[in-house]
Amino acid sequence: MNDSLDDWFAREILVHEGALVSFLHRAWPDRAEIHDLRQEAYVRVYEAARKCRPTTPRAFLFTTARHLITDRLRRGRVVSIEPVGDLDALNVLIDEVSPERRLDAHQTLHRLAAAFDRLPPRCREVMWLRRVEELPQKEVAARLGISEKTVEKQVAKGVRLMAGYFYGNGQVRRATRPGVPETEDGTGHGQQHPD
Amino acid sequence: MEQDMASSIRIERAAAAWLARRDAGGWATRDQAELDQWLDASTAHRVAWLRLQAAWHESGRLKALGAGLPAGQVPAPGRWATPSQQEHSADPPVRMAKPWPIHGTSSGAVRRSALDPAALVFAPRKREPEPRLPRRLAAVATVAVVGISLAVGWRVHSPTVQPVAYGTAVGTLETAALADGSEATLSSDSRIVVALSRRERHIDLERGEAFFHAAKDPKRPFVVAAGGHQAIAVGTRFAVRRDADGMRVVVTEGLVRLESDPGVDGRPQPTTLLPAGSVALAGPHGVVVQSGTVDEARQALSWRDGFLAFRDTSLAAAAAEFNRYNARKIVIADPSVGALRIGGSFRWSNAEAFVRLLEQGFPVRAEYGDRAIVLHDR
Numbered sequence: 231m232n233d234s235l236d237d238w239f240a241r242e243i244l245v246h247e248g249a250l251v252s253f254l255h256r257a258w259p260d261r262a263e264i265h266d267l268r269q270e271a272y273v274r275v276y277e278a279a280r281k282c283r284p285t286t287p288r289a290f291l292f293t294t295a296r297h298l299i300t301d302r303l304r305r306g307r308v309v310s311i312e313p314v315g316d317l318d319a320l321n322v323l324i325d326e327v328s329p330e331r332r333l334d335a336h337q338t339l340h341r342l343a344a345a346f347d348r349l350p351p352r353c354r355e356v357m358w359l360r361r362v363e364e365l366p367q368k369e370v371a372a373r374l375g376i377s378e379k380t381v382e383k384q385v386a387k388g389v390r391l392m393a394g395y396f397y398g399n400g401q402v403r404r405a406t407r408p409g410v411p412e413t414e415d416g417t418g419h420g421q422q423h424p425d
Numbered sequence: 426m427e428q429d430m431a432s433s434i435r436i437e438r439a440a441a442a443w444l445a446r447r448d449a450g451g452w453a454t455r456d457q458a459e460l461d462q463w464l465d466a467s468t469a470h471r472v473a474w475l476r477l478q479a480a481w482h483e484s485g486r487l488k489a490l491g492a493g494l495p496a497g498q499v500p501a502p503g504r505w506a507t508p509s510q511q512e513h514s515a516d517p518p519v520r521m522a523k524p525w526p527i528h529g530t531s532s533g534a535v536r537r538s539a540l541d542p543a544a545l546v547f548a549p550r551k552r553e554p555e556p557r558l559p560r561r562l563a564a565v566a567t568v569a570v571v572g573i574s575l576a577v578g579w580r581v582h583s584p585t586v587q588p589v590a591y592g593t594a595v596g597t598l599e600t601a602a603l604a605d606g607s608e609a610t611l612s613s614d615s616r617i618v619v620a621l622s623r624r625e626r627h628i629d630l631e632r633g634e635a636f637f638h639a640a641k642d643p644k645r646p647f648v649v650a651a652g653g654h655q656a657i658a659v660g661t662r663f664a665v666r667r668d669a670d671g672m673r674v675v676v677t678e679g680l681v682r683l684e685s686d687p688g689v690d691g692r693p694q695p696t697t698l699l700p701a702g703s704v705a706l707a708g709p710h711g712v713v714v715q716s717g718t719v720d721e722a723r724q725a726l727s728w729r730d731g732f733l734a735f736r737d738t739s740l741a742a743a744a745a746e747f748n749r750y751n752a753r754k755i756v757i758a759d760p761s762v763g764a765l766r767i768g769g770s771f772r773w774s775n776a777e778a779f780v781r782l783l784e785q786g787f788p789v790r791a792e793y794g795d796r797a798i799v800l801h802d803r
Contacts, residue, residue, distance in 0.1 A: 239472070240479035247476075269433035272472040338786065339769065342487055347502035358499040360448070361484045367449045373497065378449065386445035390437060393480035 235279060242287035243275055247397035250295060257299050267302075271295045345395030349388060356384040357392070433469065440473040444481060486785070489771070489778045592616040593633070595752050596774065598729065606640035607647065612666075612728055613750040613773075621645075633749070634666035634673075636726055653686040654707040656699075663699075664726050671708035675725045676701050683707060724770075733773045740765040740783070744800070747776045753795070755780065759802040762789055 250271065254264050274294050275287075284290035349357060352374075359370045360381075367385065371378045443460055446452075464471050490500075591601045593611045600610045605621055615633025619626075623645070628637070630651040639647035641660025649656045651667040661679025665672060674683055676699045683705055685694035697712045699705050702722045704715045724734040728750075735743050741763030744755040750773040757763040765787055771779045780798050783789045788803040 236475050239475055240482075244476055244479055265437075266433045269436070269469055269472065272476070273468045276472050276475075277468055338483070339486060339489060339782070342483060343490060346484070346487055354502075355499050357484065358487075359497075362487050362490065363496055364488070382445045382449045385448055386438070386441035389444055389477050389481050389484070390441045392484050393477050396480055396483060397476065 235276075235283075238279065238283065238287075239272075239276055243272065243291055244397050246288050246291055250291060251398050253292065253295060254299075257296075267295070267298060271298055274298065341396055342392075345392050348395050349391055353384045353388045353391065356381055357388040360385060360388075433473070436467075436469055436473045437477070439463070440470065440477050443474065444477050448481075486782065489775070489782060588618045588620040588629075590616065590618045596750055603640075605642060605645070608638045610636040610729055612636075630665050630667050630672075632667060634664060634728070636662070636664040636729055638662050655684045657682040657684065661701075668706075668708075671706060674699060674703070674705045674707070675722050676703045676705075677719055677722050677726065683712060685712070727770060728773060731772055731774060732770045734770045736768050737766050738768065739763060740767055740787075740789075740800075743767055747771075747773060747779065750774065751776045753777075754797045756797045756799045758799050761802050762800045765789070 247268070251264060251268060254267050254271075255261070258264060258267060271291065271294050274297075275284075275291055278284070278290075278294070346354065346357065355374060356370055359365045359373060360367065365373065367381045368378055371381045374381070443463065447456070447460070464474055591599070591609065591611060593599045593613060593615050595614045598610060598612060600608055601617075602608055603619055603621065603626075605626055607626070609617060609619070609628070611617065612634040615635055616631040617635055618629040618631060620628075626639070626642070626645050626647045628635075628647070628649045630649055635649075637647065637649065637658075639658050639660050639662070643659050647658045647660075649665045651665060651672040652670075654672040656663060656665050656672070656674045658679065658681045661676065661681060663674060663676040663678075663681045665674050674681060678701050680701070681699045681703075683697040683699055685707055687693050694711070697705060697714060699714065700716070702717050702719045704717070704722055704725055706713045724736070727734045733743070733746050733750075735746075741757055744757055744763070748754045753776060755776055767783070767787075771782075776798060777793065780789075780791045780793075780800070783800070784791055790801045790803040792799040792801065
C-alpha cells in the first residue's frame, strides 16, 4: 500500500500547484501545453518519491519542472523561443514562490469558499447539496429535478473545477521580490534525476 | 474537441468521471478493480486521480460553512466572505470642540474634578477627515465646560428610575430595544441592567458582552459601566465586553470616551477617546488601544452574525471565546496545544466543526464528550 505516499503527494506537492503553474507560464511559451507539463512534473515527482522521498519537496518539484523544460527543449519540441533562453533565470523564478504556502484552517476554508463560489450555478448547487448537506447523488437529483446522470456529470465537473481553483488559481502568483535568495536549495535533489 | 485536447486534460476528465461514478453509489468490487486497473496503467492517471481526490476531500471542509444554515438552501456566492456589512459609518465623528455633557453619578463627579489636561489621552485617529482643534484648546474647553456643569449641576439629583435587566442564556443572542430608542444586542450569557434617567442613560454590564447602537441624545450621555470602567457615548455604535479583570470596548461608529475609576493608589486614570475603528482593553494597569479600520473593528464583533473571528490568537483564548457561547466546553489538556496560534472566522454555534478543522490543520487530537471536547497534543 502506498497510501502514505499518496498523502505525502497531496500534502507536500499539490499545495504548490499555483506557484508551479505560474512558474511554467513564465518558462514555457505555449500556454496550451502547461496542463501537460504540470502533469508531467507531477508524474516525475511521484515516481521519484516512490523510490526515495525528497526532503525538500517544494524545491524538488521546481527542480523537476526545470529539468522537464530543459529536456523538452533538447528534444527540440520547441525551437528557440526567447522566454526559455536563460535557464539560469529559472532559478530566480523559484525564489518568487512563497515559502508560506501552508494554509491555516481559516485560509483553507476561505480558499475553498472562494473556489466554490466560482463554480457555475448548477454545478455549485449540486456540490453544495452533495458536499455540504451530504445528500447522496440520488437525492440531489430528486431535489433538483434532474437525472442522476446529470448529477454525476456535475460532480465530475465540480471536482475538476474545484481542484483547479483550489490548488491552482488565485494564489500568490506574483510576489514582486525577485532576487530574494531561496533558502532551501534544490540542487542536491536535482541530481536525482527523476526518470 | 476530444482529439485537440491535451492528453493530460483527457486524463483529468477521466479521473473526474471515475470519482463521480464512485460517489454515485452502488460501487462494487468490480468497479474498484476496474479503477485500480486504470490507475495502475499509468502514473499520469494516478497523479490526476490523487489530485482530484485530494480536492474532493478538501471540499468536504465546506461543511463548516453550512453549519447553522437552513437545509436545502444554497446560499448566494460571497455570503461568507464578509460576515458583517450592514453598518455604514455615515455619521461624522463627534468633534472635540463640542465637549461632552456631564453625567450625574457621584463617582463620575469626583473623577471629573480631578481631570487635568495632561491626563487626556487621544487614541490615534486613522480616519479623521476634519481638522482638529489644537489639542490644548480642546482640552481647555473640556475642562471649562466641566467646571460650569459641576457648578450648575452639583446638587441636582437625577430622579430615581426603575432599572430594567436584560439577559441571555448560553448560546443565544438577543437584541433589546431600549426606551430611549437605542438598541442593545446581547451576546451569549450576558446581562445588562439599564437605568434611563433624565440626565443619563446608564447601563451596567454585569456579564458578557453587548453591542450598543445608542440613539443620539446629547443631553443624556449613554454610559456603559463594567468593573470600574465606563464607556461613554452620545450617539454611536460600539460594543462593550466584560472580562475577568477589565473591559473591552470596540467602536464601529462615532466616538466613545473611556474612563476608569481611580487606580489602587487613588490616582485618577487618564481619559481615553476612542474613534471608530478602535479596540480598547481597559485593565487594572491602564488602557491599551488598537487603532485600525472600522472593518477591522467589526471583525471583533462578528459574533453578532454568528461568527468568531481570530487573528493570530492563541488557541487557549479562542477556546475561551467559544466557551462563552457553548455549554459543551472546549478543554485544553496540554499547554502546548493552548499555545498554538490560529486565525480565521468560525461559527460559534459549531465548536465541533472548529475542532475538526483544528484536527486537520494542527497537531491536535480531540476527544469528543457530551459535556466537553478535550484537546490533546498529538
